[in-house]
Amino acid sequence: MLEIDDISLRVAGRLLLDGASARIPDGARVGLIGRNGIGKTTLFHAIMHEIPLESGSIAIPARARVGRLAQEAPDGPESLIEVVLAADAERTALLAEAETARDPHRIAEIQTRLADIGAHAAPARAASILAGLGFDEAAQQRPCADFSGGWRMRVALAAVLFAQPDLLLLDEPTNYLDLEGTLWLTDHLARYPHTFIVISHDRDLLDEAVDWILHIDAGKLVLYRGGYTSFARQRAERQALDVKHAKKQEAERKHLQAFIDRFKAKATKARQAQSRVKRLAKMEPVIAITSDEVRPIVFPPPAKSLSPPIIAMEKVSVGYEPGKPVLHDLSLRIDNDDRIALLGPNGNGKSTLAKLLAGRLAPFKGTITRPARIEVAYFAQHQLDELIPEQSVYDHVRRLMPDAPEAKVRARAGSVGFSGQTADTPVGNLSGGEKARLLLAIATFAGPHLLILDEPTNHLDIDSRAALVQAINEYPGAVILVSHDRHLIEACVERLWLVGGGTVTPYDGDLDDYVRLVLGRGTRRRDTRDEAEQASRTDQRRAAAEKRIGLQPLKRQIDAAEKAVTRLAAEIARIDGELAGGLFARDPAKATTLAKARSEAAGALAKAEEDWLAASAAYEDAMA
Numbered sequence: 001m002l003e004i005d006d007i008s009l010r011v012a013g014r015l016l017l018d019g020a021s022a023r024i025p026d027g028a029r030v031g032l033i034g035r036n037g038i039g040k041t042t043l044f045h046a047i048m049h050e051i052p053l054e055s056g057s058i059a060i061p062a063r064a065r066v067g068r069l070a071q072e073a074p075d076g077p078e079s080l081i082e083v084v085l086a087a088d089a090e091r092t093a094l095l096a097e098a099e100t101a102r103d104p105h106r107i108a109e110i111q112t113r114l115a116d117i118g119a120h121a122a123p124a125r126a127a128s129i130l131a132g133l134g135f136d137e138a139a140q141q142r143p144c145a146d147f148s149g150g151w152r153m154r155v156a157l158a159a160v161l162f163a164q165p166d167l168l169l170l171d172e173p174t175n176y177l178d179l180e181g182t183l184w185l186t187d188h189l190a191r192y193p194h195t196f197i198v199i200s201h202d203r204d205l206l207d208e209a210v211d212w213i214l215h216i217d218a219g220k221l222v223l224y225r226g227g228y229t230s231f232a233r234q235r236a237e238r239q240a241l242d243v244k245h246a247k248k249q250e251a252e253r254k255h256l257q258a259f260i261d262r263f264k265a266k267a268t269k270a271r272q273a274q275s276r277v278k279r280l281a282k283m284e285p286v287i288a289i290t291s292d293e294v295r296p297i298v299f300p301p302p303a304k305s306l307s308p309p310i311i312a313m314e315k316v317s318v319g320y321e322p323g324k325p326v327l328h329d330l331s332l333r334i335d336n337d338d339r340i341a342l343l344g345p346n347g348n349g350k351s352t353l354a355k356l357l358a359g360r361l362a363p364f365k366g367t368i369t370r371p372a373r374i375e376v377a378y379f380a381q382h383q384l385d386e387l388i389p390e391q392s393v394y395d396h397v398r399r400l401m402p403d404a405p406e407a408k409v410r411a412r413a414g415s416v417g418f419s420g421q422t423a424d425t426p427v428g429n430l431s432g433g434e435k436a437r438l439l440l441a442i443a444t445f446a447g448p449h450l451l452i453l454d455e456p457t458n459h460l461d462i463d464s465r466a467a468l469v470q471a472i473n474e475y476p477g478a479v480i481l482v483s484h485d486r487h488l489i490e491a492c493v494e495r496l497w498l499v500g501g502g503t504v505t506p507y508d509g510d511l512d513d514y515v516r517l518v519l520g521r522g523t524r525r526r527d528t529r530d531e532a533e534q535a536s537r538t539d540q541r542r543a544a545a546e547k548r549i550g551l552q553p554l555k556r557q558i559d560a561a562e563k564a565v566t567r568l569a570a571e572i573a574r575i576d577g578e579l580a581g582g583l584f585a586r587d588p589a590k591a592t593t594l595a596k597a598r599s600e601a602a603g604a605l606a607k608a609e610e611d612w613l614a615a616s617a618a619y620e621d622a623m624a
Helices: 040-047 080-086 089-100 104-116 119-132 149-163 179-190 203-208 228-263 267-282 350-357 381-386 393-400 406-415 420-424 432-443 462-474 486-492 511-518 528-550 552-579 588-623
Strands: 002-011 014-024 029-033 055-059 066-068 167-171 195-199 212-217 220-225 311-321 324-330 339-343 365-369 376-380 450-454 478-482 495-500 503-506
Touching: 002 040, 014 040, 014 055, 014 212, 014 220, 029 040, 029 203, 029 228, 040 167, 040 195, 066 149, 080 089, 080 119, 080 149, 089 104, 089 119, 104 119, 119 149, 119 179, 149 167, 149 179, 179 203, 179 486, 179 511, 203 228, 203 486, 212 228, 220 228, 311 350, 324 350, 324 503, 339 350, 339 486, 350 376, 350 450, 350 478, 376 381, 376 432, 381 432, 393 406, 393 420, 393 432, 406 420, 406 588, 462 486, 478 486, 486 511, 552 588
Parallel strands: 029 195, 029 212, 066 167, 167 195, 339 478, 339 495, 376 450, 450 478
Antiparallel strands: 002 014, 002 055, 212 220, 311 324, 311 365, 495 503
16 A cells, blocks of 8 residues: 655755655554654655655555645634535535536436445534534534634544545644544544554554554664554564674674684684684674663652642632633542542533632632642643743753752753753754653642643653653642543543533543443443453552652652752852952951851852752652
């Protein structure tokens, strides 16, 4: 179906693909994966002939229809259902011709072809796709221009799915969806009748909807049979074999070189030595697969715990326009170590509840009780726009630590993944994932008691999402999570709240029950594997909780060192102020005493900074 033969692709002078080849079978469902910035979207551009190849070729059958999710959302007076129906160009052309055709034979051909392509059932199929992506019957009749950009991108996705091209290319389609839409799309793609390639970092989608993984690594394309879990296992096995082979070859190289060095000057052994020189020259080095270390994500714990509950609501109503509450009659409680995911389609009030909990919305009525000293961190994707593009990572961290010495600011930047020169990179030059990491660090800087994450994974690749899972599980405070990433929810949360019908209620089932509810499949008895997986996740969360408790002594050392650094820096600044006023001339004895005190304080400051760095490093190692 799709043949990629020895292609090389270069963008802005950077070689992304170098002699890469792959054969995609007809009807294959393929997940295209690789680290951010490695060339996945560029490969799509090449398949669509939007950018030239440096070398090699890409072949697609001549009559094959290729479809790709539009880069720009539709925006016009047409209704949603009309936009989706128009995506089937053949049906649209045949219906238009049927209106004007007069030749009986041509009319018969048109009607036969319309029947063959299911043209008369198309409106129902289009409506079903739109409904799966979150548009009810009334919304489907409204013009596209009435909707925001994110919702219009859903319409674009519905259109390309409705068209059913022979080769479908989807680039991160779940970024525009909520959990419910993601579940529907995963189910729909698993039954897609033609070939598709999807760029995604959603592990559940890559396990349930695809049967091949196409991996971009080191400029090459490698095709694996199976979903993501199978790929990860195969890759780990291949890596282990290559590491073993590389070690064996290195030992052989050393043995050969030792023989050459020892006997090359001896006439009796010259022939054997020369033979080994030739053998050594012919050995092609085995390069073991290397995986770049993913920088950890760390959420600093709260300095002091609070008495539970940290938030309690009684009969609360909240919204944006007085008299028009989005949510009402909320009576909820959040404790210190709660892990809660908010479920429900977009538009039902999940973000409204998040803003209420973060203190960014005041209630219309009812009471909210929270401690005066509570620290709440709130992360939402739209906050990426609040970063200052021309300022560096160091500048953003410095604003949060105005009185700290440079070494401490850089150490803090390094602890969130921006060490060395990377801390001086302008934010405008960072990738989406790096910006998300920085924003998470800024939001959680003060050590919050409650962490609210609203779609935190949109710019994170699979490995970074795994780092986020670890960070959440090791964080000792409470977490409220809104996400379309099912794996993230299953790995991190212990309670589910359903947001819908203008209120919020605890959901009694688990996420598997909710998936069946969304997909309309009723309920079924949980099998042994389900129970084992659930028990495993419970054990992991329990282990994470025990680990958080064990890290408290190190956290106290870090806090004590930070306080000492702050105190000593202030003391040195005070002494410098006194010495700067000509004290040596007026009172040499006092000046000498102060100078000695400053020297001692400087030494103590250096030791406190060393203690802080050592404790921080030990803390990070313990969490690794």
